Amino acid sequence: RDIFDDAKLEFTARYLADISKAIFAVALASKFFFELSVPLRILLPILGVILFIVAFIIHPGGKK
Secondary structure (H helix, E strand, C coil): CCCCCHHHHHHHHHHHHHHHHHHHHHHHHCCCHHHCCHHHHHHHHHHHHHHHHHHHHHCCCCCC
């Protein structure tokens, strides 16, 4: 039995993409990043991009 079938991969990819979008939205909508330390201001956008890339990579292809 395959642990990571297409449905689970799609769910995980959508979840990671949603987290990435949430980080981006918070950064645009508030002064959240300006109140953080410099390492966190750098780390959070990088984390958002990484999550988006991982979501793109693991998302299953078109319908079979």
